[in-house]
Amino acid sequence: MSTYEILFWFLTVMALSCALGVILSRNPVNSVLFLIATFFAISGHYVLMNAQFLAIVNIIVYAGAIMVLFLFVIMLMNLNADTEPQKNRLVQFAGVISGGALFLVVLAALRTSSVNMLEQSPTDIGLIKNLGKTLFTQFVLPFEISSVLFLSAMIGAVVIGKKEEATTTPNP
Amino acid sequence: MLLLQIDTAFIIEKILLITVILLGSLGIAMYLTWAERKVAAVMQDRIGPARAGIFGLLQPLADGGKLFFKEEIIPDRSTRTLFILGPALAMLTALMTSAVVPWGPDITLDNGSVISLQVADISIGILFIFGVVSLGVYGVMLGGWASNNKFSLLSSIRAASQAISYELAMGLSLVAVLMMTGSLSLREIVEQQHGFWDGYFTWNFFKQPLGFLIFLICAFAELNRAPFDLPECESELNMGYHQEYSSMKLGFYLFAEYINLFVSSAVIITLFFGGYNFPFMDKVAGAASPIVFSLICVLIFLTKIICCILFFMFIRWTLPRFRYDQLMRLGWKSLIPLALFNMVVTGAAILWIFK
Numbered sequence A: 001m002s003t004y005e006i007l008f009w010f011l012t013v014m015a016l017s018c019a020l021g022v023i024l025s026r027n028p029v030n031s032v033l034f035l036i037a038t039f040f041a042i043s044g045h046y047v048l049m050n051a052q053f054l055a056i057v058n059i060i061v062y063a064g065a066i067m068v069l070f071l072f073v074i075m076l077m078n079l080n081a082d083t084e085p086q087k088n089r090l091v092q093f094a095g096v097i098s099g100g101a102l103f104l105v106v107l108a109a110l111r112t113s114s115v116n117m118l119e120q121s122p123t124d125i126g127l128i129k130n131l132g133k134t135l136f137t138q139f140v141l142p143f144e145i146s147s148v149l150f151l152s153a154m155i156g157a158v159v160i161g162k163k164e165e166a167t168t169t170p171n172p
Numbered sequence B: 001m002l003l004l005q006i007d008t009a010f011i012i013e014k015i016l017l018i019t020v021i022l023l024g025s026l027g028i029a030m031y032l033t034w035a036e037r038k039v040a041a042v043m044q045d046r047i048g049p050a051r052a053g054i055f056g057l058l059q060p061l062a063d064g065g066k067l068f069f070k071e072e073i074i075p076d077r078s079t080r081t082l083f084i085l086g087p088a089l090a091m092l093t094a095l096m097t098s099a100v101v102p103w104g105p106d107i108t109l110d111n112g113s114v115i116s117l118q119v120a121d122i123s124i125g126i127l128f129i130f131g132v133v134s135l136g137v138y139g140v141m142l143g144g145w146a147s148n149n150k151f152s153l154l155s156s157i158r159a160a161s162q163a164i165s166y167e168l169a170m171g172l173s174l175v176a177v178l179m180m181t182g183s184l185s186l187r188e189i190v191e192q193q194h195g196f197w198d199g200y201f202t203w204n205f206f207k208q209p210l211g212f213l214i215f216l217i218c219a220f221a222e223l224n225r226a227p228f229d230l231p232e233c234e235s236e237l238n239m240g241y242h243q244e245y246s247s248m249k250l251g252f253y254l255f256a257e258y259i260n261l262f263v264s265s266a267v268i269i270t271l272f273f274g275g276y277n278f279p280f281m282d283k284v285a286g287a288a289s290p291i292v293f294s295l296i297c298v299l300i301f302l303t304k305i306i307c308c309i310l311f312f313m314f315i316r317w318t319l320p321r322f323r324y325d326q327l328m329r330l331g332w333k334s335l336i337p338l339a340l341f342n343m344v345v346t347g348a349a350i351l352w353i354f355k
Helices: A003-024 A030-049 A052-077 A091-113 A128-138 A141-160 B009-041 B059-069 B081-102 B125-146 B150-181 B186-192 B209-222 B247-272 B281-289 B290-316 B323-351
Strands: none
Touching: A003 B059, A030 A052, A052 A128, A052 A141, A052 B125, A052 B150, A052 B281, A091 B323, A128 A141, A128 B209, B009 B059, B009 B081, B009 B290, B059 B247, B081 B125, B081 B247, B125 B150, B125 B186, B125 B247, B150 B186, B150 B209, B150 B247, B186 B247, B209 B323, B247 B290, B281 B290
């Protein structure tokens, strides 16, 4: 086995087992930590594909910012294993059926498609210089449109977060 | 067994370098605790540590010994694994940043082989630093939450929101520098600041004074140092996130803080003050052998770092602490717009003046 394959299998096993840990652990804080570990494994895969920029941005944005906010909320809500509400039978049953249906769809889609092996010699498209050039020449329109989307999301968040203006003047 | 097909000599060289850097930063962090007390003493007209050794030079050893022999207490109602993971993560992230800092120029030996004084020259060096810095907050957050103490929790939440807020301004202030250098690799940024005077000042500090100021303020906030040491302000939160910690786990938290101080000073020097470059370095390079020249460069770099650390300490013992809403207002309403302005001006200058 080459170095590449060893790393690939190590990262794959890590990603899958940590992803299982996210849904199987009872403590929500542990779930968040498992999710962070999953992001690290996926970043490792990006590095293997020579997409260093994507790998580090994945860590900065997801592990460094979004997961911190998740952790924030979970810590403030003080969720513990013993306070987790018990779902009733009907909800559990519905969950199993819908999950199973999704699994079936994915399985059917994967069965007919031909899975290509990953190229052993990755391209240089993931390096920051090439990525930037591609984004700002070939894909400039989708790129700008998505940034407008982000801007609108930001403005929306500010509008929701703003305090409601007092409609009635309070008593002096 | 040839599983990993990597050159053995390469691995040995890197392991040696990593060991030297880790031991060096631990040793320097140890003496930073001493230096901090001495600086505080001088500024407050006291003597400071004087009992252990000459000038109290053995004080860090005495402190370390004390921390090692203290009783290890894990609170009854704490989350045990996370309680232990907290300080470990703080230490890990503090030490990881030093991997991409170039400590000196490459040494070319007589037989043509090149020894690099940088652990990893990756093309995304600065982003790596950002990634590690943004992970640094987990140590504080997990430790504070796992202690099951209200003060610790409040402090860790403060630390997290402060770190996230100031990371934004920090990144934006660096974008201007990156636009000028056109590279994310720290080695390349240092090499572009070669020497000191090349018809114009080569160091980024002279090209980006506003960016430097913003970066410096954000560095203070990221390091949780006064005047932004809200997460551990003792008048409101007793001791902060490490209230429940004792023995060497507490030591790890305190120590990680000083390692962070050392490494971020190194990053500041690398980005804005030319790293290991110094005036008339070409003449010195011609006169001395490559190894001696590299050693001189490393020494110059360390001297610059120590000056930067002393500046951090002077500020700590001079300015009073901010209030929390003031901290947030400064971060979001002053520094981020200022950094954006700096970015736009730099972009315009590059586009129209220095084509």
